Amino acid sequence: METRENRDTAMARAPDFVDPVTHAPLRRGADGVMLVEPLSGAVYRIENNIADLVHPRPQDDDPRAPRFDRPLPAVVEAFLTWTFGAFGGDEAELRGRIIDKLDLAPDAIVLDNACGTGASTRHLQARLPHGILCNTDLSMELLAHGASQTAAEAEGVTCRTIWCGANALHLPFADNSFDAVLSIGGFNQFGDAAKAVAEMTRVTRTGGRIVIADEGYAPWLRQTLLGRMVINDNPLMAFEPPVAALPEVAQDVRLEWMLGNAFYCLDFRVGDAPPQIDIDRPHEGLRGGTIRSRYEAARQRRGEAMNGEDTGRGKVFCIGFPKTGTTSLEVALQRLGYNVCRGSSRNNHSNFLMALQVHGDTDEIARVIRHFDAFTDLPFGGTDLYLWLSRRYPEARFLHTFRAPEPWYRSILNQLEKAGGVHGASLEALHASGGYGASMTVQRVWGITDPVARKDAMLRYYQDLNAAILAHFDGCENFLSIDLTQEPDWRLLCGFLGLPVPDQPFPHENPGQGKAPGRASDAA
Structure with a gap:
């Protein structure tokens, strides 16, 4: 049985929750039913001893969840029963084989990412008599069911088990929190394979293993009659293992197909550096x-x-949102001699780049980047493309423009109204006027279909992304955050770029659009 000494030791070693956006530590509120991030004031509720750290929060206009004839936990369990029956496998044996790949020590700290109803929990608890298991999932309903079920079967279990609501793309844990990370099922629906793998890698200690297993019919069988029938029945079977999304530090990579060749299993060890x-x-x-x-x-x-193109030496990426002084920055960089990839939402290359970013085609984006020295506006700003850019071009310089949230929002609406004319500030009007890429980015990347009705969501996305950028580049010498709405001059910009100050005024384009006093703290 679990002793008080073992329980106290496990509590001391348990990973602390952090804000899923800024990764800042969270504090328990005075009422004990919420966690608070002191700097931003973000609040996360605790229900039935399960912290809800899901980000972004569900919105009223999110796609409606499918309707079922029974509660969601029962749907998940029925699907698992059908799957193992149809493809001829033993669930306990398969989970055991997959968990074997984690190489767990009895006192390991493990994350089960997208645990669902906790189908792997008892298997993991048996491997971790002195360890800690953190179960996360996007669904609080599935978590509550899993926690209740395992609590009822907890006799003799000495592994401390923590349940937490979390988005796999925004894990609420600090770097290097876990000895191993597991994800069985769910990965295909995370939405961004590269970001999901990057998050799992971030929270895994050097030397730890990551195992990803999910539906994916074997490639050599997909064009057979049976393969076409299987994929028709379940489109997730067409997914490929995320091999291309693995980090540079991935070592001892292994890939195999299981369960009648209908389930891939990819695992690797997190190294301390790329191979030499x-x-x-x-x-x-x-x-x-x-x-x-x-x-x-x-x-x-x-x-x-x-010319150092591979590492980005000499290139400047402006990663601020549109309407934060990006047009002024374009003109300033041109006057400093840069060949600028201008960010108008109606020119061909900008629409092309935004479409590439939405579809994740970074190879084609890199081809365009070869032709310019500096880049502003969408998709370089206002999206999470900065994550890939900073890895792909480590010697480039990154300029983050910002302004206070309310004036930024008003300026965005002004731009939409100008594009829409009598049709108002709608994305459809922006699209009709030639802003194809911008309207697609706001809808698919920002997740907003109506900027007027969804003001709170617009401001939340703006503030969250700005905070994430500041956290990502914290301490980097090749990063500058600047408010160009506050009497800008050349000295800060030229000092950052290592260039002489021009003998002319700093350009101030598009003045008066929603301008209001702003502070650095407003953006964060």
Whole structure:
């Protein structure tokens, strides 16, 4: 049985909850039924001893959840029973095989990401007699059911088990919180494979293993009659394992198909650095050269300039929202000699780039980036593209423009009304006037279909993304956050870019659109 000493030790080692956006520590409220992030004032409720740290919060105009003939937990359990019956597998045996891949020590701290009703909980608890298990899911209903079921079967269990509502794309845990992370089922529906894997990697300690298993019919069987029938029955069976989304530090990668070749299982160990290769070791033979010299020669043959492009040296990415001084910044950078990829929502390359960002085609975005030195507005600002940019171009400089939230919102509405004319500030009017990419970004990335009716959601997205950017670049020398609505001059910008100050006034484009006093703290 669990002793008081074991319980106290487990509580001391348990991962602390953090804000899912800023990763700042949370404090328990005085009433004991909520967690509070002191700086932003964000509040998260605790119900039945389960913290609801889901971000973003569900909205009234979110797509309506499917309707079922029974409660959601019963639907999930019936689907699992059908799946293992149809594909001929033993659920306990399969979960055991997958959990084996975690290489768990008895005192490990483990995250079950998207745990559902807790189908893996008893298996994990048995492997962790002195450990801690954190179960998270997007559905508070499934969590409550799972917690109730496992509590009723807790006789003899010594593993401390914590239940928490969480979005897999915004995990409410600090970096390096877990020895291992598991995700069985659900991954295909996270919405952003690269971000989901990045989040799991972030919270896993060096040396820990991550295991991802979900529906995905084996590629060599998909074009058979049976394969086409299986995918027709369940479109999730067409999903590929997220191999391309693995981080640079992934090591000992393993991939196999299970359960009648209908379930992939991908796992890897989190290393401390990417693999080391001696790219300057000379080859033997007539061709000679090294990996580096051969690559540079190939690039020269293709006509690519050797100017540090791979690391982004000399490039400037402006990652502030539209209507935060981005047009003024475009003009300023042009006057400083940069070839700027201008951010008008009606030019061809901007619409093209926004569509690429919505569909996650970063390879094609990188092709466009080759042709310019500086970049502003959507999709470089106002989206989470900064996460990929900072990894892909580590030597680039990042400029974050911001302003107070209310004036920003008014300026956005002014722009929409100008585009819509008599039709008002609607996204459909923006689309009809040529702002195809911008309207798609607001709808699909910001998750907002009506900026007028959804003011609170607009402001929340604006503030959350700004806070996430500041947290991501905290302490980086190649990052500058600047409020261009507050009497801007050249000195701060030129000092950051290492350029002389021009003998002319700083450009101030589009003045008077929703302008109001702003502070750095407002954006955070």
